[in-house]
Amino acid sequence: MADAPYKLILLRHGESEWNAKNLFTGWVDVNLTEKGEKEAVRGGELLKDAGLLPDVLHTSLQRRAIRTAQLALESADRLWIPVRRSWRLNERHYGALQGKDKAQTLAEFGEEQFMLWRRSYDTPPPPLARDDEYSQFDDARYADLPPELRPDTECLKDVVVRMLPYWFDSIVPDLLTGRTVLVAAHGNSLRGLVKHLDGISDEDISGLNIPTGIPLSYELDADFKPLNPGGTYLDPDAAKAAIEAVKNQGKKK
Numbered sequence: 001m002a003d004a005p006y007k008l009i010l011l012r013h014g015e016s017e018w019n020a021k022n023l024f025t026g027w028v029d030v031n032l033t034e035k036g037e038k039e040a041v042r043g044g045e046l047l048k049d050a051g052l053l054p055d056v057l058h059t060s061l062q063r064r065a066i067r068t069a070q071l072a073l074e075s076a077d078r079l080w081i082p083v084r085r086s087w088r089l090n091e092r093h094y095g096a097l098q099g100k101d102k103a104q105t106l107a108e109f110g111e112e113q114f115m116l117w118r119r120s121y122d123t124p125p126p127p128l129a130r131d132d133e134y135s136q137f138d139d140a141r142y143a144d145l146p147p148e149l150r151p152d153t154e155c156l157k158d159v160v161v162r163m164l165p166y167w168f169d170s171i172v173p174d175l176l177t178g179r180t181v182l183v184a185a186h187g188n189s190l191r192g193l194v195k196h197l198d199g200i201s202d203e204d205i206s207g208l209n210i211p212t213g214i215p216l217s218y219e220l221d222a223d224f225k226p227l228n229p230g231g232t233y234l235d236p237d238a239a240k241a242a243i244e245a246v247k248n249q250g251k252k253k
């Protein structure tokens, strides 16, 4: 076992095709845009420049996170590190909103309902029908998952409940050995993890947004509490602008 501080890097995937189109995505397995690929490469350069070289990677089962990690690790010259994947790091399942335009949803349902679905801690959107074109219920990658664990919708609280066992059982043991751990995941699975790490309340977490493609580094003490609360973005100026953009997503045309 190594001594604290433990080094953890969180990386949201680069811009996806549906981020660019302003569509609710959730478990739909969309790819990165060219801009998203560039963000990922730059993310790797930032890691290298900061001397934060990951020893192990944890990702979701979704290609936008998998590819972001690969591009970032390639530019940091760390493609060879071990990789562990879990559905527990997936994006929040967005239920019946998957495939819907964010601006249209805001216009149709009003700001209060829109924000309740998008940012409240415990109100999930309506469930997605299992035969919907945007359902992943029968996707081969979830075949090993008992049907009752495959979501039809999730709120952030549901994400925290399914993500934390992975944090404790898989990520913490890697940190304990002294490895620098990279977690390449999604806006809401990372919001759930940050909520846990920083002890953010159910109310305040609604104001937290995570930008695409910019590494967020944490140093954790022996109790896995951040020595740098809120983490440190490796490009703080870019992060600030990108956080505002995520926050205002429904509002743009």
Ligand SMILES: O=C(O)[C@H](O)COP(=O)(O)O
Pocket: 023, 024, 025, 026, 027, 091, 094, 118, 186, 187, 188, 246, 249
């Ligand atoms: O799933 C999505 O649509 C996004 O990746 C995250 O969306 P949000 O910022 O609207 O929750």
